[in-house]
Amino acid sequence: MDDTDSKIIQFVLKKNSLKESLEAIRFSSGVVNRVYDIGGKYALKIEGEGGVAGEPILKPAADMTAKLLAKGAKVPKILDYGTVDGSEYILMEKVLGRNLSYDWMAFSDSQKEKVIEQLAEQLQIWHSIRFDDYCITMKSQKPFKNLQPAIERVTLEEINRIQKDKLSKEFLPSVETLEKFYYDNISNLDETGTAVLCHNDIHLENIFHQNGNLTAIIDLDWISQAPKDFELWKILDVVHAPKVTVEEHLEPLYGDYQMTKELGWLKKYYPKLFEVNNLANRIRLYYLDPLIEKAVDCQTGRWGENTLNQVAKKFVIFTKALGWMTY
Secondary structure, eight states: HHHHHHHHHHHHHHHOOTTTTTEEEEEEESSSEEEETTTTEEEEEEEEESSOOSOOOOOHHHHHHHHHHTTTOOOOOOEEEEEETEEEEEEEOOOEEGGGTGGGSOOOOOHHHHHHHHHHHHHHTTTTOOOSSSSGGGGGGOOBSSSSHHHEEEEEEEHOOOOOGGGGGHHHHHHHHHHHHHHHGGGGOOOOOOOOOOOOOOGGGEEEEEEEEEEEEEEOOOEEEOGGGGGGGHHHHHHHHHGSSSSSGGHHTTTTTHHHHHHHHHHHEEEEGGGGTTTHHHHHHHHHHHHHHHHHHHHHSSOOOOHHHHHHHHHHHHHOGGGGGGG
């Protein structure tokens, strides 16, 4: 633990009249922000990298949590939100149960279906919260009245960062195909009045359960004001390769497992999520930004060879008809 986190932890403990002797243990998960278990009763999230200087990146999650709880959503209750020396923090109640990724592969089909049914119920609560503007993501604080420019803002930025002259011969045709697809299809997202609250990062590590009953959906870092089908790009990515989203020691357990049955159950219990015209191409457009962003990160040296291989596979999946989207 560095000095900054230690200072924030001590400040939060004192402010909330908690014992200063409570042990703080950092969770191994969490890519952007740093999360600590505080005495086994609380979770403290501290702002990490990825925000815009001077703009709060955790506040949207704090604001939306109250709205979600009021509607009966199962999300962690926030006890305190603030800043210390310019770094944001959120203090939450620790949720009941276990991370779903630890137990999913041991569940029977009936147990899995029960959880997916509950997930569908929760997503419908999320999607009942409506907005006049689109914002991808909410922490970007850049609202648009129309969906098309909201998606254009993030996707074009990544397309323009690609250094084509430095791409391998294997990568270049795929990148050019993605770019052409974007320009040929982005007008399909010319719409207004469909923005709802999307979690935008649904995967097993962000769902907790107790005895097979869903107890919480956590990690609101990537929440967005977007059409409800925007939720599907991440879900379909997880369907294709859930092991990419679990802790490293669990990856062998998941192997080449694909969550095709789970996607079928989600369609069964939340059919309206899929009842959108031109759904496949819409999801491809949503998927472009994170896909190209990862490729850019590989070019700049942020990720290594293993991630580069994943990106290569996803390029192929995208450009060769996205067979996993037909499950």
